[in-house]
Amino acid sequence: MEENYFRVNPDKINQNYFSLNKAESNHFLKSLRGNIGDEIWLLDGLGIAYKGLICSIxxxxxxxxxxxxxxxxxxxxYNINLIIGLIKGKRMDLLxxxxxxxxxxxxxxxxxxxxxKTKLNQDRGEKIIISAAKQAGRSFFPTLHEIxxxxxxxxAHTGEFSILCHYNSKDSMLRIIEKKQNSINIIIGPEGDFSERELDLFKKTKIQSVNLSSRRLRSESAAIVSIANVNQIMEN
Structure with missing residues (x-):
């Protein structure tokens, strides 16, 4: 069987034994045509992955x-925390x-x-995150906070290392980020940009800003580019 990942509830791990819920089991049995004796990967969402052997159906x-x-x-x-103004529908799903x-x-x-947009479907968002984490083979499922x-x-986050991504900035991530950072907050504006009031708040808190591109990016594009840039800096 190809390498596939399944979500396992941490409560369903009992010493050296596991069981999957009906939805994950159906995916294994009906979509992947799995059977007894197959080996699978299990992700508990809290940071642990398991290699499992199917013994019972x-x-x-x-x-x-x-x-x-x-x-x-x-x-x-290292930890990347994304802080972003709410964006509409499918763009938020993509993000x-x-x-x-x-x-x-x-x-x-x-x-x-x-x-x-002023509301977020929390349940839908968490399902998208879990599906993406399984696709990527991540043992930790990112936390989606309330608005x-x-x-x-x-x-609530005074003193943390935070970066504001804004097209008016003259600075770059490469100059600001140091590899010794173990946690980075990336701040992205909404489709209508930050207001002057909000930009003044950032100035008062002395949060550094960076420019991601010579072109103005959509919010979801800016988020993807900024996360990828941080990964490249931290991992190279």
Whole structure:
């Protein structure tokens, strides 16, 4: 069988034994035509991956033995937290998917002055994240936080290393980021950009800003580019 990843509830790992829920079992049995004796990868979403051996199929639910476990499987040794103004529908879906594939630790949606969208379907967002994490083979599923305001976020994260991505900046990530950083907050504006009030807040908190491109990027594009840039700097 090809290398496929399945979500396993941590509560369903009992010493050297595991079981999958009906949805994951159906995917194994009906989509992949799996059977007893197959080896599969299990992701608990908390940072551990397991290699498992299918031993039993009972009422369309599968279970088996744990062969091995791997801490921080598929995870970088630094944290990227994406803070982004809410964007519309499918663009937000794309953002959640690609940010997860690129290795972010958490995603914090912000309700900003120029946001067109004011609500987020939390359940849908978390399903997209889990699906993307399985696709990418990540043992940790990024946290999708509840929507908050900019001032509240700034108050809660004083002193953390944060970067504001804005097209008016003259600086670059390569100059600002040092490899010794173990956690980086990337801040991206909404489709309507930050308001002057919000830009003033960033200046008061002395958050450094960077320019990602000579062209103005959509919010989801800016997020993808910024995460990829951080990965390249930290891993090279």
């Amino acid at each position: 009972n009422d369309e639910c599968i279970s088996g033995d744990i062969i091995n476990s791997f801490n921080d499987y598929g995870e970088p040794n 959640l998917e690609k940010a997860t594939e690129l290795g972010v630790k958490s995603i914090q949606p912000l309700a900003l002055d120029n946001c067109v 908050t305001g900019l001032q509240d976020w700034l108050n």
